[in-house]
Amino acid sequence: MSVKEFTHIGQVLPGAMKKYRRESDGELVRIWALWDQAVGPAVAENARPAAFRGDLLIVHVTSSPWVQQLRFLKHEIRSKVNSALGGEMVRDIRFRVGAL
Structure with missing residues (x-):
């Protein structure tokens, strides 16, 4: 019996999302x-x-209090995400309670 090495979720996720989501x-x-x-x-x-x-x-959030908190941080989060993306791709963010 061979032992398989663990793979980090970051290496699996892009392929899985590409397979199960629209292009x-x-x-x-x-x-x-x-x-x-x-x-x-x-x-x-x-x-x-x-x-x-x-x-x-x-964005799905764990609870209503977190939705409220993140609404206060929305502009900061948008700025950080856009900076990481290298452009103004995200113009608005909506927060909803949902499964992570």
Whole structure:
């Protein structure tokens, strides 16, 4: 019996998302890859990008209080994500309670 090596989720996720999502969601894969670093550990633990439509980023959040908190930080998060993407791709962010 052979022992398989573990693969980091960051190496698996882009391929899985490409396989199960529309081609237009390729930008969401990019946002997923940079999300943790752009928003920091506390936000990343409680919020995850769920969809990217045009210039609107939809983010699922663990609870209503987190939705409220992130609304206050929306412009800062948008700026950090756009900076990491290298351009003004995200013009608006909507936060919703949902599964991470």
